[in-house]
Amino acid sequence: MSKIICIFGGTGFLGKYVTQELARAGYRIKIATRYPESAYELKTYGDVGQIVPVACDYREGGDVDDLVKGCDAVINLIGILYEKGKNNFARIHIDVPERIAKACAKHEVKSFVHVSALGIDKAHSKYAKSKLAGEEAVSKAFPKTTILRPSVIFGPGDGFFNLFAKLSCFLPVLPLIGGGETKFQTVYADDIAHAIAKIVRAGAQGKQDYQDKIYELGGPEIVSFKEIYGRLFEQTNRPRALISIPWGVAKFQGAILSLMPKPLLTRDQVTSLQSDNVVSDKALTFDDLGIAPSAMESVLPEYLSCYKRGGPFSGEKITSF
Numbered sequence: 191m192s193k194i195i196c197i198f199g200g201t202g203f204l205g206k207y208v209t210q211e212l213a214r215a216g217y218r219i220k221i222a223t224r225y226p227e228s229a230y231e232l233k234t235y236g237d238v239g240q241i242v243p244v245a246c247d248y249r250e251g252g253d254v255d256d257l258v259k260g261c262d263a264v265i266n267l268i269g270i271l272y273e274k275g276k277n278n279f280a281r282i283h284i285d286v287p288e289r290i291a292k293a294c295a296k297h298e299v300k301s302f303v304h305v306s307a308l309g310i311d312k313a314h315s316k317y318a319k320s321k322l323a324g325e326e327a328v329s330k331a332f333p334k335t336t337i338l339r340p341s342v343i344f345g346p347g348d349g350f351f352n353l354f355a356k357l358s359c360f361l362p363v364l365p366l367i368g369g370g371e372t373k374f375q376t377v378y379a380d381d382i383a384h385a386i387a388k389i390v391r392a393g394a395q396g397k398q399d400y401q402d403k404i405y406e407l408g409g410p411e412i413v414s415f416k417e418i419y420g421r422l423f424e425q426t427n428r429p430r431a432l433i434s435i436p437w438g439v440a441k442f443q444g445a446i447l448s449l450m451p452k453p454l455l456t457r458d459q460v461t462s463l464q465s466d467n468v469v470s471d472k473a474l475t476f477d478d479l480g481i482a483p484s485a486m487e488s489v490l491p492e493y494l495s496c497y498k499r500g501g502p503f504s505g506e507k508i509t510s511f
């Protein structure tokens with residue numbers, strides 16, 4: 191009988207990669223979501239009945255406990271970038287993960303992987319503080335938890351490169367927040383999915399190698415925000431002027447933009463950008479998981495060519511087959 195995994199937040203960007211990877215490995219997967227219809231496309235990643243979207247009410251006394259019951263492994267990918275009404279950082283990054291971790295302890299699941307974020311132990315944003323408090327809460331509730339802290343994640347469907355590529359299609363000038371010196375170690379979504387699959391497989395085999403550990407996941411290169419624009423322009427062939435925005439001005443802009451229903455930038459995100467987002471010296475990394483992370487160059491062309499000036503085939507010679 192194949193193992194059962196429940197993925198909370200499986201409908202998101204990273205969730206699609208994780209679901210595909212685990213489906214390929216033969217697991218049966220429950221996608222816990224507030225909107226099951228948003229998970230229907232995930233069913234195509236597996237055989238008939240292998241991937242099942244299940245409605246989840248995350249409130250106290252809701253469905254979390256029932257969903258975790260009977261699972262061999264549980265993965266939490268739930269996260270938000272800004273607060274709106276009841277969807278605040280404390281609820282989404284601390285209360286809900288703690289509820290999931292408590293259910294994992296109660297039902298004795300073999301492994302629980304909680305996806306957090308890189309740099310949260312150094313940043314001063316509300317986002318970072320809530321993610322850090324969430325890590326503490328899940329570790330206390332289920333000490334065997336494996337915590338993954340990825341840097342900014344790239345890959346088809348990402349919200350980072352795609353956003354700036356779209357903006358570069360119609361804006362003549364792009365912003366360099368705080369001068370664009372903040373450093374990132376962007377990481378490929380598929381590499382994180384491989385890491386999760388490896389941790390789940392080890393747990394299913396009764397191995398404890400990856401349990402009660404925090405892994406900081408970054409790609410092979412450290413690049414500044416300014417350099418990231420360079421990589422983007424190389425792919426899209428749409429070089430744009432860059433204008434440096436001082437931190438104070440960016441925070442003011444963030445405060446105004448956060449009034450939008452889906453803000454492009456918030457004051458809190460500007461605060462996050464004031465700290466580098468790179469793997470720390472003593473951290474456990476991809477290396478300790480036996481995974482060689484992919485470089486941006488090998489993945490960006492795959493999905494940024496649609497933003498290329500003149501279309502994806504512009505500048506390419508036609509060759510005969």
Ligand SMILES: NC(=O)c1ccc[n+]([C@@H]2O[C@H](COP(=O)([O-])OP(=O)(O)OC[C@H]3O[C@@H](n4cnc5c(N)ncnc54)[C@H](OP(=O)(O)O)[C@@H]3O)[C@@H](O)[C@H]2O)c1
Nearest residue numbers: 199201202203204223224267268269277307340341342343
């Ligand atoms: N993307 C990145 O660059 C990046 C970088 C570092 C860390 N991370 C972390 O990695 C994880 C996955 O990121 P992602 O980019 O895949 O996120 P995403 O695409 O925004 O998806 C997040 C998931 O969170 C769930 N969610 C959102 N609001 C919720 C709420 N109020 N109640 C319950 N569930 C809610 C959604 O599930 P339903 O709508 O289906 O319920 C969604 O599937 C997150 O924890 C994120 O913080 C991401």
